[in-house]
């Protein structure tokens with residue numbers, strides 16, 4: 001995904017661990033936005049009040065939308081990334097990924113795509129030809145730590161991830177480790193991301209207590225600690241919790257992310273995660289004027305144009 005389908009200018013966003021409030025449960029509203037092609041998204045990270053959860057600096061809930069001849073269609077032309085990993089996980093539908101390493105990979109529900117941009121990669125994401133039906137999923141961006149952020153780019157597709165049952169929850173671990181279940185993707189810091197099918201009743205999930213966590217509802221509604229949580233909200237849980245109790249009166253679908261609070265302050269601009277403005281300006285130049293990010297086959301001259309770099313601003 002790209003942070004903006006089409007923008008002429010963009011301010012650099014500073015992202016760091018947020019000072020903790022006294023609230024045990026912090027509920028924030030996600031941004032609503034349009035990804036282009038008729039796809040509504042809810043962006044739960046970065047928010048003004050909370051920019052990161054562990055190493056996660058971007059969390060898009062995409063759809064659900066109906067794709068087909070008269071419906072929505074995803075068509076994100078080639079664009080560059082540095083300093084982050086993109087993690088794609090679908091509940092319904094399919095997305096076709098193509099990148100500058102030459103990978104052409106369709107992803108379906110239950111499968112996992114992890115793209116490590118490192119020093120630079122470009123890719124496109126689109127609805128596969130002929131796909132008809134519902135499209136629904138998430139894309140997360142994981143900031144790379146200083147030691148690894150200039151690594152060689154790589155792309156991984158995994159056909160399966162570990163699943164588990166706990167109380168009324170059937171879960172799939174698609175990033176990191178939860179209770180001995182380890183997702184197959186390569187990561188560079190301690191983290192977890194899970195897709196939870198929550199059934200009616202009360203379910204208690206053990207948590208890694210050194211992690212901070214966030215929950216977003218993808219379908220239905222749940223209650224945590226007496227707080228109702230619906231689609232379009234982010235529930236933040238501070239480090240120090242050994243578990244979370246999720247209540248539901250009907251089936252719901254939830255994405256839970258977590259990680260050790262990220263020890264570095266990062267800069268986000270467009271599709272880049274960096275540490276300095278100069279790096280961002282250089283990587284913008286590399287996309288617009290050099291071959292640094294390679295090319296993605298099948299798009300001809302179509303590619304996203306980088307916005308102008310504005311100084312740090314209040315957006316977010």
Ligand code: MN
Nearest residue numbers: 001002079086
């Ligand atoms: Mn992207």
